[in-house]
Amino acid sequence: MNTEQFKEFGYAAVNYIANYVDTMRTRSVLPDVEPGYLYDKIPDEIPETGEDWRELLKDFDEIIMPGITHWQSPRFHAFFPTGSSYPAIIGEMFSAALGIVGIHWAASPACTELEVKMMNWLGKFMNLPEELLNSSKGPGGGVIQNSASESTFLCLLAAKAKSIRRIKKLHPELNEDEISSRLIAYSSDQANSSVEKAGILGSIKMKLLKTDHDGNLNREVFLEAIKNDYNAGFFPCYMVATLGTTGICTSDPFDIIGSICKTYNMWLHIDAAYAGAALILPEYKYFLKGVEYADSFNFNPHKWLLVNYDCSALWIKEASVLVNALEVSRIYLKDNCEKENTQLPEYRNWQISLGRRFRALKLWFTLRSYGKKGLQEHIRNHINLANLFHTLVENDSRFETVCPARMGLVCFRLKGDNKYTEQLHEKLMSRRNIYMIAATLNGKFILRFVVCSRLSIEADIRYAWQEIVSQADLVLSNNPC
Ligand code: PLP
Numbered sequence: 001m002n003t004e005q006f007k008e009f010g011y012a013a014v015n016y017i018a019n020y021v022d023t024m025r026t027r028s029v030l031p032d033v034e035p036g037y038l039y040d041k042i043p044d045e046i047p048e049t050g051e052d053w054r055e056l057l058k059d060f061d062e063i064i065m066p067g068i069t070h071w072q073s074p075r076f077h078a079f080f081p082t083g084s085s086y087p088a089i090i091g092e093m094f095s096a097a098l099g100i101v102g103i104h105w106a107a108s109p110a111c112t113e114l115e116v117k118m119m120n121w122l123g124k125f126m127n128l129p130e131e132l133l134n135s136s137k138g139p140g141g142g143v144i145q146n147s148a149s150e151s152t153f154l155c156l157l158a159a160k161a162k163s164i165r166r167i168k169k170l171h172p173e174l175n176e177d178e179i180s181s182r183l184i185a186y187s188s189d190q191a192n193s194s195v196e197k198a199g200i201l202g203s204i205k206m207k208l209l210k211t212d213h214d215g216n217l218n219r220e221v222f223l224e225a226i227k228n229d230y231n232a233g234f235f236p237c238y239m240v241a242t243l244g245t246t247g248i249c250t251s252d253p254f255d256i257i258g259s260i261c262k263t264y265n266m267w268l269h270i271d272a273a274y275a276g277a278a279l280i281l282p283e284y285k286y287f288l289k290g291v292e293y294a295d296s297f298n299f300n301p302h303k304w305l306l307v308n309y310d311c312s313a314l315w316i317k318e319a320s321v322l323v324n325a326l327e328v329s330r331i332y333l334k335d336n337c338e339k340e341n342t343q344l345p346e347y348r349n350w351q352i353s354l355g356r357r358f359r360a361l362k363l364w365f366t367l368r369s370y371g372k373k374g375l376q377e378h379i380r381n382h383i384n385l386a387n388l389f390h391t392l393v394e395n396d397s398r399f400e401t402v403c404p405a406r407m408g409l410v411c412f413r414l415k416g417d418n419k420y421t422e423q424l425h426e427k428l429m430s431r432r433n434i435y436m437i438a439a440t441l442n443g444k445f446i447l448r449f450v451v452c453s454r455l456s457i458e459a460d461i462r463y464a465w466q467e468i469v470s471q472a473d474l475v476l477s478n479n480p481c
Pocket residue numbers: 080146147148149150192194242244245246271272273274300312
């Protein structure tokens with residue numbers, strides 16, 4: 001493809017994308033295809049000679065589009081949002097065009113330096129403790145990771161390394177393998193699946209503590225687990241607390257958990273993958289209570305802050321612990337640049353892979369295009385729309401909400417037997433007009449309604465509610481009391 005063809009394809013692609021966004025509501029949010037639908041539509045071999053871009057665009061439209069679930073549609077109310085916005089898309093385009101791999105500072109100084117700056121911008125905007133930021137005098141700093149899962153895992157590795165060092169001093173008779181096999185980590189039974197996976201990957205027993213009826217982790221349960229585990233010969237080392245759990249968006253009490261972690265020398269990681277974005281609103285500042293205890297804090301701008309996947313922001317109070325745990329030197333990794341007085345990080349030692357994409361670019365474009373006000377409006381809009389949906393549910397006596405609306409999430413069900421809500425969900429899914437996922441809470445089958453799209457307006461919420469009511473009418477008429 002030469003430059004002229006690139007321009008033609010590029011303009012056509014941008015037009016296609018803009019039209020896709022503008023006509024999103026006309027499409028079924030869920031695709032109407034069967035598993036394996038694509039296999040026979042794609043040849044078994046790479047074409048012998050190159051094809052014209054028009055063929056690619058045509059096949060994209062005819063083969064790929066029918067198999068797409070429209071995550072950016074205002075009819076998409078499943079999981080949590082996945083960010084997307086025009087400035088972030090263009091940021092991705094520039095990143096692809098530059099095609100750099102930021103293995104060290106000299107590999108593209110702008111890649112490292114913009115990331116440092118963006119992590120400070122974000123951290124300040126969210127009022128995170130100064131100690132976590134690169135701009136502080138101390139050893140803290142922020143980095144962009146691929147995912148919240150990786151962030152939780154990396155901090156587990158840092159906690160593990162730090163604990164082994166500390167325990168070795170206290171118990172010189174134990175070797176590192178013995179200590180490692182006796183380390184134990186905690187989280188709540190509401191924690192995301194990625195927390196359990198971090199334990200598997202890091203070979204540390206991860207105990208998921210039982211929460212109360214409202215999904216809250218209680219001080220006594222945490223303390224008792226630590227004491228029992230100590231008595232059984234374990235060394236507690238890591239706690240993952242959540243701001244905005246995946247199921248019902250509850251949050252752990254960071255002040256209580258944090259002070260326990262401090263007493264027992266445990267690393268506190270806060271997983272705020274989705275709800276962390278709400279910290280940009282002054283009215284949600286109270287969620288910061290106890291955040292000063294956090295050794296690390298993570299949230300995903302690629303969830304609720306309009307930045308395209310992947311962009312997961314992680315701040316670490318003592319970043320050198322992670323760097324020391326992961327640093328592997330090779331002659332080819334030296335950039336031979338004097339950086340002694342700059343405090344510039346070598347981000348390859350803060351992550352799993354050696355190479356890294358220029359993700360700060362899309363973050364920069366998004367933060368500047370929207371500004372603080374635009375981003376705050378976006379989050380407030382979602383919260384207001386969720387509150388509207390909550391009111392609609394509450395005003396229909398056949399339904400019940402199972403917890404308050406939290407951020408952009410409302411959890412609700414048809415009153416009575418679980419089978420009514422199960423049938424409602426099945427009907428909604430088979431119609432494919434809106435997309436919600438189910439969950440269970442205290443033995444009740446519930447539906448999670450999440451405001452996800454940046455395009456969402458009040459009419460979309462009313463549309464979804466009408467769709468739900470129309471199917472609930474059918475379910476209830478088929479199941480007379
Ligand atoms: N933590 C929480 C609270 C989540 O809700 C999710 C995903 O929804 C994750 C972690 C995993 O995020 P990621 O896909 O970035 O690993």
